[in-house]
Amino acid sequence: MSIPFDRTNFVYFWLTKIIQFLLKLMGQMLRPWKTILNIELGSHKSVFQQIADGIIGEIKKGRLKPGMSLPGSRILAADIGVNRKTVVLAYEELMAEGWLETAYKKGTFVSEKLPKQKERRRQRNEESISSVKNFSFTAFGSGMPASVNSAVPLIVFNDGLPDVKLAPLDELARAYKRIFQQKARWRMLGYANERGEERLRTAISTMLTMDRGLSFGIGQICITRGSQMALYLTAQILIKPGDVVAMETPGYRPAFEAFKHAGASIEAVEIDEQGIRIAELEQLCRKGQLKAVYVTPHHQFPTTVSMKADRRLQLLALSNQYGFAIVEDDYDHDYHFGLRSLLPLASYDQAENVIYISSLSKLIAPAVRVGYVAGPASFIDSLAALRMTIDRQGDPVMENAVAELMEEGIVNKHAKRALGIYRDRRSLMSKYLDQYLKEKADYQLPEGGLAFWLRFKQPVDTIAFSELLLEHGVQVISTERFSFNGKPLNALRLGYAALDEAELERGIQIIASLLP
Template identity: 40%
Template sequence: MQALSTLISIEKDSSQPVYLQIANQLMLFIKEGNLQAGHRLPSTRQMADWLQVHRKTVVQAYDELLAQGWLESRTGSGTFVAKHLPEIHPRSLLNGSSSHFNPAHTAGFEFEPTPHLDRPAIWSKHKYHLDDGFPDSRLAPLEELARAYRTQLLTGNPYERLGYGDTMGALWLRKVLADYLNDTRGLKVTPENVLITRGTVMGLYLSCTAFVNPGDTVVVGELNYNGANMSFLQRGANLLKIPVDENGIVVEELAAICRKQKVRMVYVTSHHFYPTTTALRADRRIELLRLAEQYGFIIFEDDYDYDFHYLSKPLLPLASADKAGMVIYCGSFTKTISPAFRVGYVVASENVIRHLAMLRRIVDRQGDILLENAIAELLQNGIIHRYLRKAVRTYRQRRDVFCELLKTHLSEYVQFQVPVGGMAVWTHFDAAINLNTLTQKAIQHELYFSTGYRNEAGKPMLNATRLGFASSTPEELECCVEILRKLLKA
């Protein structure tokens, strides 16, 4: 025991009390088998003398271990390591040598790797960015949202506003959101058709888990949002990809698949197809809904940036024309306001929403009720409507500026179509340009944009990527293009 006491290290300047430092290190000796069950500890006076601390400090340390059950006191005999502890063979030696295994780095158990989840998250802190198509948070109605959130935080019954709420989401938000979707998207829904989530990704994950079984066939575009593909692969689905052209997914290919095998779900971004930003043509929309009704598959409609359409009024979603209850419609305020505000929604038949709500409960009991009610207030008062009108004008201007900059300064290096909506330009680079090398050089000049690899998911590189314009001012876009011009001419 005297030898072990020399291994006890006491840091006088530590924020942790000395008695706890002693107790924790004695506990570690017991856990590692250097102090076995039934071993008698030295008296508090003797231990204090060895450690050069006050006897009361050692008394506190022993009392702490007695309270936790690591030690036991026997009247007239002293203090011992609790005899009920199992025998532990020492894993380290008193001379300080120990195993190189570090459980903080590597677990002691095995698990299967998941290559389909190995996709870096977008998180750019660089001065300039041509991102995946994110909103400019500087335009968001932050002051109004802050006031509404503060109101929710400080007023009303605290038991209700700060307690557990409906798993389906705040009723107020579901009410005003149902009205908003009916007015803007041509839906015919009630609050019972709406589930509030923490974003589209959560809505898709819940839908996959609830309605797709391992081995089920899920059809997506050959070019597709990799986040969706990851959810389907994680569920064990058989992922089939169909061609994509300038009018969206080729629905005729889907029909051919349906004639041969059972399809469980089709994932589609019908309004601004991801990643190319093209809209699904009207005849294909009608045929897709007809096929869903005929063959019984689910359409998961990810309407990630419905509000930002510049050519005309936004195209109504598939869900607005769904007469057979085959569409699960999903959107969020992430692209509307800011990625930091994790509020999304799933719209479907009432029995589907109830089923998803029960599943959501074991994943995330509820969302941020205060934030949900704050957004409900902004929706009800028309603040989000006014913000969206302003944002559409601003983003359209930025789209025009950015496309003109690309045409004027980079026309010999890139090809693109001016998008009718959305917040990014699908851009093809000349085949001689290594996008991976170009992005790394751009980062050295404080400019971030994606290499495009994550759009292909195992397919040969198309040498194309999404260049987001919405989150940058015209002046910032000029700097971005100038950096690219210099790098490409170098």
């Protein structure tokens, strides 16, 4: 019995086949998966994770849009050359995370619930145009010289850093190793005291008593990651918006910024060969409430001037009379070339209102971030509590290692050795300044510290001059940033301690040759 020919069914059958073929072909053309998903079989990331991350990337870029169909697991597996189970695992992961969704007997799709990705538009110059509004923030700049790749060997006159090649690294490494070999070493891997390790605070308390005439107990000391953190925390605890803070000018720019961002109104007070001018301070006190004075009395930054005894007594008396705090930054106490170092302001009997800040970073090495604040116990309580909000604690292992070096006298021995070397380099620096720059600049031989303050006889824009020097292989810090009252300084602070004899001479020669 013959079956009658049904033209309608015949045409419908083949049209369906052709449409299915064309849809499959278009799908392959629209989804070049081999190029979209780059699979690295040797990668540390599993293949299913690479597939999932690749699809997420395409969704974020907007090439896979909400509702768009994805190829079946068999097709995608064949396209990229992996096992089908791997693709299934990737799809399941993406569905669990909400990137994909599935419809019964229809397939897998990009989720419709995702936020629409804005298409990227490009100008003719290929620069992206974004209509997204970005959040605002406070911009900060370090003001320090940028690192430079130069064919000329760079001679760096820093702001007075020590020579890290002299650091007692072997002794520090051995102390570090011994700490990790202790049976109870696990105790140092948990949370520790936010004030710092008691062992280190005890060692610092002993050093301050024996060497600097200070009597701070361990409850009056808080360890920080360098003196800059100590200064920042002090400013935040001490200052309320609108409080008046007097600062030396020229002075230490990071201190200026710390007080400024704490909300202080800064009053710049000139210095002379004796230190900060007390008469100007007294005028500020009479005009209104002065909250604090920031000073570097041992070796003033940047001029290296040491504040003399009578000026110190006047400053302390003024503080007690008007009730303002003195923030004493004793950043390089150990490097003094006289018969003995001047004792800190905080050691005087009249020092009722002194907050003392110092550091071991310049003594050992800048990378050893150990600073500290010493002051009234209640003040240190507040400072330690604030410290927890930005830095839960310091480095207990490093702090214990440094404490061990202090207890064994290694730090003191290193300081004496380094001081002798720096004394010789100071003499060489003075020699070359006299030899090459006597006609163009003046200086006073610093009583201590690791830098010279060179004053030019003719006006010099140190910003432009520092850029010119850099082109000739010498890096200096432009000193315009040290002036807080807008007056030109016509000077450079040249740190010499990290340079050898040849570098010192060559550096001074280049400076001399480029000065007008």
